[in-house]
Amino acid sequence: MGFVVTATLAGNAVGTKGMEPWEDDNGESRKAAIVLDAAGFPDVAGETVLIQAKGSTAPADFRAVAEDVRKAVLATGAVENVRTPYDAEEPAPISQDRRSALVTFDMKGEGKTAKERVQPVIDAVAGVQRGHPGLRIGQAGEASSGLLIGDVLGDDLVRAELLSIPLTFGILLAAFGALLAAVVPLVVAFTAYLGSIGLLALTSQFLHVDSATTNLMLLIGLAVGVDYSLFYIRREREERARGRGRERALEIAAATSGRAVLISGITVIVAMAGMFLTGNGIFMGFAQGTILVVLVAMVGSMTVLPAILSLIGDKIDARVVHGTVRKLTGRTWRRVLGGREGGGRVWNAILTAVLRRPIVSVLLAGGLLVGLSVPAFDLRTGEPGTADVQGSYPVMDTFRAIEEAFPGNKAPAAVVLKADDVTAPHVRKEVERFRELALGTGEIDPAFFGVSVNPDKTVAVLNLGLKGKGPSDETSEHAVRTLRERVVPPTVGLVAETYVYGSVAGVMDFNAQLGSTVPLVFTFVLLLAFVLLLASFRSLVAAVTAIVLNLLSVAAAYGVLVMVFQYGWGENLLNFESTGSIVSWLPLFLFVILFGLSMDYHVFILSRIREAFDRGMPTEQAVTHGIRTTAGVVSSAAFIMVGVFAIFGTMSLLSFKEMGIGLAAAILIDATIVRAVLLPATMKLLGEANWYLPRWLGWLPVLEHGAGDDDDEGPDEPDALPSERIPVTVG
Structure with a gap:
């Protein structure tokens, strides 16, 4: 807590350094932006008023109306340099069909703050419209669109943040049925977010960040902070239920779930670090922010969380959901997700069927993922332009009308x-x-x-x-x-x-930059993730399997994005209008984020499977044990992520809507089809080969995934034979 307070105070003292105007550009555009930034041009915000005839016949001319617009905007005292199509010098444009004319002007004062002064001008133009009901008169420009997008995006983000925390709390409360057990993960996640925001203010002095970085940090911080806390708390409570003392239960949680959190956190950080290789200022800022929040959440889960659990003790299980409510929520939830030690009826039924018919399961689940992935080959990127703001807003409607009447303005x-x-x-x-x-x-x-x-x-x-x-x-x-x-x-x-x-x-220039760096980013993320998994689990097959399964879930998410936002399936349901493409920055962003978050589940499940195998269980039994004992926490974490990301799918900006739906779909696919079906079925088919390690890699360090004594898994598990405790090696 002291660290969070110190980081927050230090961050507030220096302030977060935003990006310079040229830092989000690439290639030749970046060079041009640097020249313009240093040229000393006045910082002005330009505005345009469209005067357009309604119906099929245009009036003889718009001279009187244009003059009314000039007088109205000048009367506000907030504008200058007004131009109409009838000026002798530098006239404003009038369309070739003479049905549309523009009046242009600049807002007085600095352009970056013009949106704070533009409302009286908008009102003045609206007054002219009321005086000429037979014409269409509307305003659009840098200041008016900035005001609109700021209001729309601000309202959406506030709503998303206000909904995401109660939603997370509700799922945790239903899963645990205990107030403290639901509150502690939120406290850890939110303090990690606050602490990382303070650190971001310090590091942004050297690497500037886009304003959207803090919003992304809240998403990722909430996701990983709750995940890591769930992993830890679930294992600690599981050991307490087996009769361990408080200190011993915490020791076992640290030796098992704590290690899984460490491996998972490092893997996520590696994935996020791939964005540094793009050379794009926005992506590099995203990498900086997400790495900080994951790092703080990881450290907090391994240090602060055990201290909190030690102080709270068994009070963390104090029930607050009683009677009918508990019967309708807690019991139902546990039937689906599982309690402390079981996998829940749904999970057990699925797992039993999967392990009984692993070949059929792989073919069905793999075929479904491949089918979902096929549309990804048709993925087209683009910029939504004015279509990014979905819905009917006067400013955006005017922009679109200007683009239609004056094609060069597009x-x-x-x-x-x-x-x-x-x-x-x-x-x-x-x-x-x-x-x-x-x-x-x-x-x-x-x-x-x-x-x-x-x-x-x-x-x-x-x-x-x-x-x-x-x-x-x-x-x-x-x-x-x-x-x-x-x-x-x-x-x-x-x-x-x-x-x-x-x-x-x-x-x-942006597409060219990404085109040259995407292969490097993919190679970096996949290679380092492979090395980390190989070193952590001492298995070549387990590392390759993890990479393949994660790539399948990412490809399926791409396919869902194409079907929904490119083909327009579900436009009415999600309340958007397709542009026929996916926003250009999203595919790479989704790959990095999803690959990192998917590793959370995979590392946690595989750690539990490897732990059971190292203690003597045959592979099939270890897979069953690992899946069942992690079912509840993986499902709870997945429901939280899907719910939070889906909230962003309701936002007004199409790019945010695509991001939210893409993330939600990918996490849902990963936590169900991949982890509940493909992973256990694949491991069942591979058998002892899951732990294959070539002799020439025998120098890799041995990381114990167990708790360190023979009875940590309970008396119901068989003692291991010496040969069963040694990873399979083939020279």
């Missing part, structure tokens, strides 16, 4: 020039040649061409609109390649340092 682009003097005659000459050549390609919308110069005239930005549907659209991407390869080099590229920038270019 894919804005910029060419950044850096020179000693970008206003020099020879540079201006090449800028004009650039404009002529760009428009001549037929891939540029002439309505959005403009030039901006910074105060010291060393940087210029050539703004233009690309034809196409925006990020991830082939037409828009081809236009970017045309600019970079055919238009820029023979014109402005001759007289200035140049970079093509914008939303389309940014997505292309």
